Amino acid sequence: MQLMDQHIQAASALIIDSNANSRSLMSAQLRDLGVGTVRQTSRVKDARVLLEHQTFDIVLCDYHFDSSETSGQDLLDELRREGLLPYSTVFVMVTSEATYAKVAEAAEAALDAYLIKPYTSANLAERLASARQRKRVLKDIFDAIENQDFQTAADLCLARFEAKSKYWLYAARIGAELLLRLKRFGDAKVLYEAIIAAKTVPWARLGVARTEVASGNLQAARRTLENLIGELPDFADSHDLMGHVQMEQGDLAQALKTYQTAATLTPGCLLRLQRSGSLGFYVGQRADALKMLERAMSQGLRSKLFDMLSLVLIGLMRFDAKDTKGFKYAHDSLAAALERSPGSIRLRRFDLLFRGLAFLLERRVGQALVVARDFTEDAASGSFDLEAASLLTALWIRLSSQEVELEEMMPILQGLGMRHCSAKASTEILVAMTEGHLGAAEQFRDCHQKIFSVAETAMRHSMRGSAKVAVELLIQQGELTRNAKLIDMAGLVLKRHADKIDGADALGEQIDVLYGRYVRPMTGGPAKRATGGVALRTATAPAQAA
Numbered sequence: 001m002q003l004m005d006q007h008i009q010a011a012s013a014l015i016i017d018s019n020a021n022s023r024s025l026m027s028a029q030l031r032d033l034g035v036g037t038v039r040q041t042s043r044v045k046d047a048r049v050l051l052e053h054q055t056f057d058i059v060l061c062d063y064h065f066d067s068s069e070t071s072g073q074d075l076l077d078e079l080r081r082e083g084l085l086p087y088s089t090v091f092v093m094v095t096s097e098a099t100y101a102k103v104a105e106a107a108e109a110a111l112d113a114y115l116i117k118p119y120t121s122a123n124l125a126e127r128l129a130s131a132r133q134r135k136r137v138l139k140d141i142f143d144a145i146e147n148q149d150f151q152t153a154a155d156l157c158l159a160r161f162e163a164k165s166k167y168w169l170y171a172a173r174i175g176a177e178l179l180l181r182l183k184r185f186g187d188a189k190v191l192y193e194a195i196i197a198a199k200t201v202p203w204a205r206l207g208v209a210r211t212e213v214a215s216g217n218l219q220a221a222r223r224t225l226e227n228l229i230g231e232l233p234d235f236a237d238s239h240d241l242m243g244h245v246q247m248e249q250g251d252l253a254q255a256l257k258t259y260q261t262a263a264t265l266t267p268g269c270l271l272r273l274q275r276s277g278s279l280g281f282y283v284g285q286r287a288d289a290l291k292m293l294e295r296a297m298s299q300g301l302r303s304k305l306f307d308m309l310s311l312v313l314i315g316l317m318r319f320d321a322k323d324t325k326g327f328k329y330a331h332d333s334l335a336a337a338l339e340r341s342p343g344s345i346r347l348r349r350f351d352l353l354f355r356g357l358a359f360l361l362e363r364r365v366g367q368a369l370v371v372a373r374d375f376t377e378d379a380a381s382g383s384f385d386l387e388a389a390s391l392l393t394a395l396w397i398r399l400s401s402q403e404v405e406l407e408e409m410m411p412i413l414q415g416l417g418m419r420h421c422s423a424k425a426s427t428e429i430l431v432a433m434t435e436g437h438l439g440a441a442e443q444f445r446d447c448h449q450k451i452f453s454v455a456e457t458a459m460r461h462s463m464r465g466s467a468k469v470a471v472e473l474l475i476q477q478g479e480l481t482r483n484a485k486l487i488d489m490a491g492l493v494l495k496r497h498a499d500k501i502d503g504a505d506a507l508g509e510q511i512d513v514l515y516g517r518y519v520r521p522m523t524g525g526p527a528k529r530a531t532g533g534v535a536l537r538t539a540t541a542p543a544q545a546a
Contacts, residue, residue, distance in 0.1 A: 012037040013058040016047040052304040063095040070268020090131040154178040185215040236265040250424025282432040382521035389416040393433040417447030422485035467497035
């Protein structure tokens with residue numbers, strides 16, 4: 001046995017291949033190279049769970065899987081996008097000549113190496129040795145990332161990029177991702193554009209669009225994405241981001257078409273199935289939404305990439321269809337998740353909705369009303385986000401259809417609207433949850449107009465030289481409505497005009513209190529991972545200060 005390097009015996013490897021003979025051969029090859037621990041799995045579904053819960057030094061993954069819509073590339077894309085695969089792991093894709101072009105293109109983005117069948121042990125050893133050498137050279141960057149010291153990691157990447165040191169292009173990609181996380185959008189764009197100049201690759205052009213989205217320049221992002229999609233219509237990630245842009249602009253129907261395109265390109269991708277299914281629910285395409293969400297549930301219910309909101313939407317659709325059996329299965333699955341994470345506020349809210357709906361199915365309207373009131377009491381908390389507001393709306397609307405007088409419902413929905421109807425997209429989500437209740441839908445749109453009017457009035461005061469009046473108005477209305485957009489705007493206007501405002505420090509303290517109470521708990525901090533469904537858990541788009 002010839003050891004590849006002095007650390008290889010301590011390394012662990014995972015082989016993912018549907019062919020038993022191939023798995024056996026790869027296992028023998030890795031052991032001959034000195035790899036200490038080798039595990040095998042034949043299904044992407046099982047591999048996903050293994051990789052979510054255990055760190056491997058090496059992963060050998062076949063591109064194509066018999067009887068599965070998910071490819072090895074789909075698995076890698078999901079894990080990388082959601083931050084579930086450490087940068088220190090060497091991921092090697094094994095492919096045939098027929099899929100070489102796709103894999104070679106992907107190698108520019110996230111792969112460490114690829115092998116074309118048939119290959120020899122010497123080919124495998126060469127690819128692994130090269131990838132592991134790169135990991136060792138960039139170890140300081142990976143260590144900083146593992147320690148969540150993203151600032152240091154980004155600076156190390158920038159230093160390597162500026163010096164054009166070994167592996168500078170690879171480091172530039174990692175650095176650009178980190179800079180986006182740190183909201184250093186200008187620096188991230190410089191890196192992505194340098195990568196494009198060195199070699200035009202689709203993921204770098206996508207990175208430019210991501211910096212434009214993150215900095216609030218949606219029109220520029222849309223132009224960048226339209227050009228990218230026009231040239232590379234099969235690049236699913238660009239459709240993902242375009243769908244996000246369309247959502248932010250309030251064009252839910254077009255966003256759904258875009259997300260469906262991405263899901264069609266990668267039919268085994270859990271995240272895209274859920275994104276299309278959940279948006280289909282809000283747009284009103286319930287039959288297709290149910291199919292997609294239940295397919296995602298069957299493929300990955302125990303995966304970290306499965307968002308329990310999908311279960312809730314399935315439960316709502318099964319309730320509306322009076323499908324007691326389907327509803328109970330969704331409720332039981334949610335209950336099992338709550339047992340695993342009993343401290344989750346989010347799952348407890350989901351359970352409240354399910355319990356309220358279960359009472360309605362049993363025609364126990366009084367008990368359902370008690371649950372709805374309990375749920376409503378939570379609406380004053382700082383973490384009560386758009387997602388929670390949409391589900392509370394769904395429960396009250398279904399209660400109102402039980403031929404009972406609910407005078408309390410409209411004031412409750414008005415409070416939810418004043419807090420969360422701060423953008424066209426969020427307003428349309430809440431309107432969708434009214435299920436055709438004209439009074440509730442009209443009230444949500446009226447709330448959106450009122451929030452817009454407050455923001456517009458504050459901007460006029462600021463532009464006319466009365467910045468203090470603008471800040472005081474935004475603070476007063478932000479405290480009254482708990483609306484994150486108004487609170488954000490107050491902070492931005494104060495920051496821009498602080499030197500002209502008497503008592504700026506005191507106003508800043510008031511804004512900090514409101515921000516800490518109503519904005520930060522909803523956003524969950526910068527490291528918050530995106531979920532599989534439509535993004536309902538963020539506060540607001542970047543506000544603009546006059």
